[in-house]
Amino acid sequence: MKEIGGYFELELNEGAEYHNNSIRLNTGRNALEYILLANNYNKIYLPFFICDSLLEPLRRHDIEVDFYLIDDQFEPIFDFSTIEDASGFLYVNYFGLKDSFVHSLKQKCKNLIVDNSQSFFSKPEPNTDTFYSARKFFGVPDGAYLYTNKPLPFPLDMDQSYNRCLHLLMRKDIGPQPGYGSFLQNEHYLCNQQIKKMSRLTQAILCNINYEKIRKRRIENFNFIHENIASTNKLKLSTDAVYSPMVYPYWCTDKGLKDRLHKNKIFTATYWDDVKKRRTADSLEYKFTEEIVYLPIDQRLTKRNVALILKIIRNEYSR
Numbered sequence: 001m002k003e004i005g006g007y008f009e010l011e012l013n014e015g016a017e018y019h020n021n022s023i024r025l026n027t028g029r030n031a032l033e034y035i036l037l038a039n040n041y042n043k044i045y046l047p048f049f050i051c052d053s054l055l056e057p058l059r060r061h062d063i064e065v066d067f068y069l070i071d072d073q074f075e076p077i078f079d080f081s082t083i084e085d086a087s088g089f090l091y092v093n094y095f096g097l098k099d100s101f102v103h104s105l106k107q108k109c110k111n112l113i114v115d116n117s118q119s120f121f122s123k124p125e126p127n128t129d130t131f132y133s134a135r136k137f138f139g140v141p142d143g144a145y146l147y148t149n150k151p152l153p154f155p156l157d158m159d160q161s162y163n164r165c166l167h168l169l170m171r172k173d174i175g176p177q178p179g180y181g182s183f184l185q186n187e188h189y190l191c192n193q194q195i196k197k198m199s200r201l202t203q204a205i206l207c208n209i210n211y212e213k214i215r216k217r218r219i220e221n222f223n224f225i226h227e228n229i230a231s232t233n234k235l236k237l238s239t240d241a242v243y244s245p246m247v248y249p250y251w252c253t254d255k256g257l258k259d260r261l262h263k264n265k266i267f268t269a270t271y272w273d274d275v276k277k278r279r280t281a282d283s284l285e286y287k288f289t290e291e292i293v294y295l296p297i298d299q300r301l302t303k304r305n306v307a308l309i310l311k312i313i314r315n316e317y318s319r
């Protein structure tokens with residue numbers, strides 16, 4: 001029986017999760033591990049343009065990896081007829097901008113694994129192994145969703161996250177800077193974990209989010225930036241059907257932009273330093289890491305914030 005009386009717990013609304021028909025897990029990389037084990041894959045094709053965390057399950061289970069190239073549309077340069085029966089092919093829905101491509105890829109790519117870690121709101125293709133990582137879009141310590149038809153042949157323990165929320169609480173209470181160390185500690189903790197079920201706490205927080213409001217704000221911010229700077233963006237991305245943007249990738253010739261934004265307390269992520277050890281400086285992947293500025297467009301940014309970013313880009317504002 002449930003305990004009654006005594007002290008109160010954190011009060012959260014009892015809403016619905018966005019991916020409420022999926023398997024709830026601890027992290028994106030563990031969702032990939034689940035897929036690899038459930039399908040008995042002994043090899044995986046990964047893009048060179050990826051972060052190293054996805055290599056963890058491959059090392060753990062001695063799974064062979066072959067890296068593939070992508071073009072300037074973030075699409076694989078690859079002969080899909082060469083995929084073996086026991087190999088998976090992972091494609092990242094880059095920055096939440098590749099929904100239509102994922103749909104077309106499904107028609108021609110065997111054993112496709114869609115990594116929607118950067119595209120939380122995208123719907124999965126039918127009968128396609130697809131995973132999501134919640135903390136790339138929301139204030140949770142961990143959590144992943146997985147769509148697959150193949151169950152794992154062994155039971156999973158449940159994760160516990162209560163002692164890894166300090167950075168979330170600190171940021172809310174006293175601002176981003178003091179909590180940064182705890183954020184990094186949590187990222188470190190998530191390395192080399194077993195596959196676990198999502199913690200009750202993470203699930204409860206994910207039941208408490210206004211998903212549609214967040215998605216709409218992201219799209220508004222993305223479109224506002226795009227309308228203003230698309231003409232100077234070396235990336236010519238199709239943005240007509242953007243549904244789940246993560247950031248706005250801006251490839252420009254302004255080498256000082258990232259520092260200028262930083263000086264004005266606008267922080268941009270790097271995707272991914274790990275790539276630079278896999279590829280040479282003249283490669284597209286290396287340039288994507290080194291030269292593209294990934295502008296924030298998330299739900300915390302108001303239209304005024306975005307307008308400020310545009311001013312900094314145009315060199316019309318400095319603190």
Ligand SMILES: Cc1ncc(COP(=O)(O)O)c(C=O)c1O
Pocket residue numbers: 026027028029030050051053054092115117118133134143144190
């Ligand atoms: C594209 C991509 N996929 C998967 C992951 C792994 O997700 P998680 O950190 O939840 O394991 C990451 C980064 O961490 C990522 O950048």
